[in-house]
Amino acid sequence: MLISKKIYPVLSEFNTFALNIKKMKVYTFLIFLLSLSLFGCCSKAFAQKEDWQTYYEKSGYLKTPDYKETVEFCKRLDNASEMVTYTTFGKSAQGRELPLLIIDKQGYNKSRDVAQTNKVVILIQAGIHAGEIDGKDATLMLIRDMVIDKKNMNLLDNATLLIVPIFNVDGHENSGKYKRINQKGPEEMGFRTTATNLNLNRDYLKMDAPEMRAWHSLFIDWMPDFLIDIHTTDGADYQYPITYGMEVNGNMLPALTDWQKNVFIKTVEKSMEKAGYPIFQYVAFRKWHDPRSGLRNWVSSPALSHGYLALQNRPSLLIETHMLKDYKTRVSATYEMLVQSVSVINKEAMKLRLMINEAERYCASATFRQTEFPLSFETASDSIIVDFKGYHYDVVKSDLTGGDWFVYNNKKPVTMKIPYFNQQKAVEKVKLPEAYIIPAEWQEVIDRLDYFGIEYSRLKKETELTASCYRFKNVKLSPVSYEGRQNVISFEQYESNETVKLPAGSAIIRMNQPSAAIIPHILEPKAPSSYFSWGFFNTIFEQKEYGESYVLEALAREMLKDPKVKEAYEKVLKDDPAMKNNQPEILNWFYKNSPYYDIRLNRYPVIKIYDERQLELFE
Numbered sequence: 001m002l003i004s005k006k007i008y009p010v011l012s013e014f015n016t017f018a019l020n021i022k023k024m025k026v027y028t029f030l031i032f033l034l035s036l037s038l039f040g041c042c043s044k045a046f047a048q049k050e051d052w053q054t055y056y057e058k059s060g061y062l063k064t065p066d067y068k069e070t071v072e073f074c075k076r077l078d079n080a081s082e083m084v085t086y087t088t089f090g091k092s093a094q095g096r097e098l099p100l101l102i103i104d105k106q107g108y109n110k111s112r113d114v115a116q117t118n119k120v121v122i123l124i125q126a127g128i129h130a131g132e133i134d135g136k137d138a139t140l141m142l143i144r145d146m147v148i149d150k151k152n153m154n155l156l157d158n159a160t161l162l163i164v165p166i167f168n169v170d171g172h173e174n175s176g177k178y179k180r181i182n183q184k185g186p187e188e189m190g191f192r193t194t195a196t197n198l199n200l201n202r203d204y205l206k207m208d209a210p211e212m213r214a215w216h217s218l219f220i221d222w223m224p225d226f227l228i229d230i231h232t233t234d235g236a237d238y239q240y241p242i243t244y245g246m247e248v249n250g251n252m253l254p255a256l257t258d259w260q261k262n263v264f265i266k267t268v269e270k271s272m273e274k275a276g277y278p279i280f281q282y283v284a285f286r287k288w289h290d291p292r293s294g295l296r297n298w299v300s301s302p303a304l305s306h307g308y309l310a311l312q313n314r315p316s317l318l319i320e321t322h323m324l325k326d327y328k329t330r331v332s333a334t335y336e337m338l339v340q341s342v343s344v345i346n347k348e349a350m351k352l353r354l355m356i357n358e359a360e361r362y363c364a365s366a367t368f369r370q371t372e373f374p375l376s377f378e379t380a381s382d383s384i385i386v387d388f389k390g391y392h393y394d395v396v397k398s399d400l401t402g403g404d405w406f407v408y409n410n411k412k413p414v415t416m417k418i419p420y421f422n423q424q425k426a427v428e429k430v431k432l433p434e435a436y437i438i439p440a441e442w443q444e445v446i447d448r449l450d451y452f453g454i455e456y457s458r459l460k461k462e463t464e465l466t467a468s469c470y471r472f473k474n475v476k477l478s479p480v481s482y483e484g485r486q487n488v489i490s491f492e493q494y495e496s497n498e499t500v501k502l503p504a505g506s507a508i509i510r511m512n513q514p515s516a517a518i519i520p521h522i523l524e525p526k527a528p529s530s531y532f533s534w535g536f537f538n539t540i541f542e543q544k545e546y547g548e549s550y551v552l553e554a555l556a557r558e559m560l561k562d563p564k565v566k567e568a569y570e571k572v573l574k575d576d577p578a579m580k581n582n583q584p585e586i587l588n589w590f591y592k593n594s595p596y597y598d599i600r601l602n603r604y605p606v607i608k609i610y611d612e613r614q615l616e617l618f619e
């Protein structure tokens with residue numbers, strides 16, 4: 001018993017041990033098998049997840065990849081999926097290729113093939129201001145999730161996506177920790193402007209940057225139905241991770257304006273709120289930092305992306321993440337905003353296409369030309385009261401600068417009721433002609449028409465005609481350079497009929513075309529971003545010949561023998577007493593009224609043809 005007792009436990013322990021060994025073997029074997037399969041499976045899943053994590057995700061949501069890393073990831077997506085095509089659409093000033101991803105469920109990657117389908121084309125661009133790069137990291141994840149993980153595939157049901165992960169590629173590589181003083185992350189970021197210090201989001205009309213000319217070529221190839229342009233905003237502090245801009249204040253036709261306001265934005269606002277990312281329209285206080293001064297909106301100049309798209313009869317969405325939110329919050333909010341926006345566009349695809357077609361037909365019609373065309377707007381004094389989710393702040397008098405210091409100390413959320421000045425009224429309107437003619441020598445202007453997809457014909461032989469011309473007075477040029485140009489900041493304009501001689505090769509731009517709304521914005525001097533205002537025509541203000549005083553003194557006496565001249569001169573002296581005894585002014589008056597004077601001085605070289613019959617001259 002003892003033994004047994006002794007042995008038993010031993011045996012029993014042994015048996016238990018043996019049993020355990022057996023169990024262990026079985027277990028080990030099972031575990032081995034399981035671990036093999038699990039490990040194999042997990043490691044594959046793990047490897048797959050690991051492989052397809054973006055640089056931004058791997059960095060713990062703190063860093064953004066450089067140009068090379070970004071392009072490599074784009075190429076891997078292309079290799080991994082039939083739905084993705086990686087290509088480029090031009091080169092930057094420093095010679096970098098501009099990256100483009102085309103995402104299509106059927107793998108179409110040519111505009112003509114997509115045009116055969118009922119799909120809409122959505123252009124999504126990030127990094128036009130390269131420091132504001134949230135859109136690149138959000139779009140790379142979005143594409144990966146769609147084509148590798150098959151998530152959100154419905155976004156490709158009725159849409160082909162063109163994705164520009166970095167637009168300002170040279171600015172993107174001019175990176176560092178100190179490029180955006182107001183912005184929280186990523187750890188390093190690029191710079192706002194291109195290598196030649198041009199702001200691409202002021203270049204849509206004047207097209208001085210090679211990157212912008214490449215963009216226009218891409219645009220007219222695909223004629224996207226919707227643009228999403230992703231930024232990070234500066235300005236005040238508030239709760240919204242994203243604010244948005246859409247051109248709904250005057251430069252678009254009513255049907256498209258209403259759709260943007262009442263269908264697109266309303267739906268996206270609701271779904272973003274539900275997803276935990278409340279959004280609000282672009283925040284601009286009448287006094288820059290002060291919410292109490294009220295919000296205002298405006299009609300965007302076509303020098304900007306969404307202002308330009310409006311004139312091409314296409315809606316666009318400006319996404320502005322808020323600089324003071326951390327990078328992860330901003331990228332996640334952008335991702336969600338893209339999903340919600342593209343989802344609405346998919347659902348509305350057919351309707352959107354019909355509205356765009358209708359708008360283009362209208363712009364090409366005689367009715368469009370017969371209405372007065374609004375060129376510029378100003379904010380009216382009417383306002384409404386809106387809720388604004390801000391933060392509590394104190395305004396303290398700075399002991400350093402003596403100015404007001406807006407102190408957002410405790411991030412205490414507060415919903416304020418503030419006035420919103422949301423009405424715009426047209427301040428400059430213009431009568432549209434049947435055609436504009438740009439004389440052949442203004443080639444720099446004519447060349448740009450091709451990039452806009454504007455159609456024109458060339459004058460076959462030198463032609464003299466009487467047509468409507470603008471003349472200018474009191475022209476003031478900007479004393480400082482803006483975007484590399486010397487802008488015309490104020491002037492008076494008169495329109496009259498003059499006889500002009502046009503050389504062969506002059507461009508005749510008829511207004512009966514779908515992109516007609518852009519033409520006056522380029523060629524009407526009073527348009528806010530016209531080529532006249534950008535200084536394309538500044539040489540017309542330069543007098544190139546002068547009379548010597550002793551020659552003019554003699555000429556003046558000869559001219560005064562004509563009673564008409566004498567009468568006119570006396571009137572001028574009476575109207576402008578300051579001219580008396582002002583020899584240069586007096587002599588210049590005689591010079592101006594003599595046949596020696598250059599009649600082209602201060603005359604706009606672009607002419608307007610109002611009478612369609614006159615155009616038959618050029619057939």
Ligand SMILES: [Zn+2]
Binds near residue numbers: 129132231
């Ligand atoms: Zn920006």
